[in-house]
C-alpha cells in the first residue's frame with residue numbers, strides 16, 4: 279500500500295516555518311511581508327478563495343492589503359490599481375484573483391504585475407524564464423529553482439521532496455498542459471533533472487505512457503481518469519485534480535475527487551496524495567511563502 283502524503287500536515291509545518299520567519303523579520307527590521315489580494319466582482323467561489331488567503335495571512339502575521347473592486351471596473355482602472363500596488367513598498371506580493379470579468383483581458387492585467395511581486399508566478403516573463411536553461415523566474419508558486427533558498431518550490435514539488443521522493447533522473451509524466459498547472463509543473467520537473475513527458479487531450483493511449491512513470495502529476499480536471507492499473511508499482515502520484523462529482527448522500531449534494539482513482543492507485547503506488555487533503559492545502563501556503571521570499575529580497579536589497 280502507498281504512503282499517503284498528507285498535504286494538511288505538510289502545509290501546517292511550512293506555515294509554522296513561515297510564521298517564525300515573519301516574527302524574525304519583524305523583530306530585526308520592523309517590517310512584515312505584505313500581500314495584496316485583488317478581487318473584481320462578487321463571484322462566490324472567488325470570494326471564498328480570497329477569504330481563505332486573507333485569513334491565512336492574518337494567522338501568519340502577514341499584512342493583507344484588501345482591494346475589492348466592482349464588476350464594472352474598466353481594464354485601465356484595474357491596471358492603475360496594479361501599478362499603485364507595484365509602487366507600494368509595503369506590498370511584497372500581488373495576487374489578482376482569476377477569473378476576471380469577460381470585458382477584461384487577464385493576460386494584459388497579469389503582465390502588469392511587477393515581476394518581483396508576481397507571487398502566483400503567472401507573469402509570462404516568469405514562465406518564459408522557467409522554460410529557458412540557465413534562467414530562473416523570480417517568484418513562483420507552481421514553479422521554481424530547486425536548490426536556491428530564495429525560491430519557493432511549487433506545491434507538487436514540495437510534497438515530493440518533503441516525502442523523500444527522488445526526482446533527478448526519474449521518468450515523470452504530467453497529465454495536463456495548462457498555463458497554470460501542467461505546463462509549469464513539467465518545466466519545473468525538467469529543471470529538476472527528471473525526464474518529462476506531457477500527456478494532453480490529444481494523446482493516444484495515455485495509459486501506456488503513464489505506466490512508464492516513476493512520478494505522475496495529474497492535472498487534467500477529469501474525475502478518476504487515471505486507473506490503478508495505469509500506475510507503475512512504487513510510483514509517486516501527485517493528484518492536482520479537484521473535481522466535484524454528484525453525491526446524493528452528502529448534504530451539499532457533491533463531493534470532491536481527484537483525477538486519479540485513489541482507492542485503486544493507492545494499492546500500487548509508492549506515494550500518493552488524496553483529494554481533498556493533498557495538493558489543495560499546499561497551494562495557499564506556497565503563496566504565503568512566496569510573499570515572505572519577496573519581502574526578504576526587498577529587505578536585503580534595501581538595508
Ligand code: NDP
Nearest residue numbers: 454455456459477478479497498499518519520557558561
Ligand atoms: P485546464 O482545464 O486548464 O487544463 C486541463 C488540461 O488537461 C489540458 O491541458 C487538457 O488538454 C488536459 N486534459 C483534459 N482532458 C484530458 C484527458 N482526457 N486526457 C489527457 N489530458 C486531458 O485545467 P487546470 O490546469 O486549470 O486544472 C486542472 C485540474 O487541477 C482541475 O481539476 C483543477 O480544479 C485542479 N486545480 C487544483 C488546484 C489545487 O490547488 N489543488 C489549483 C489549480 C487547479 P488540452 O490542452 O489538450 O486541452
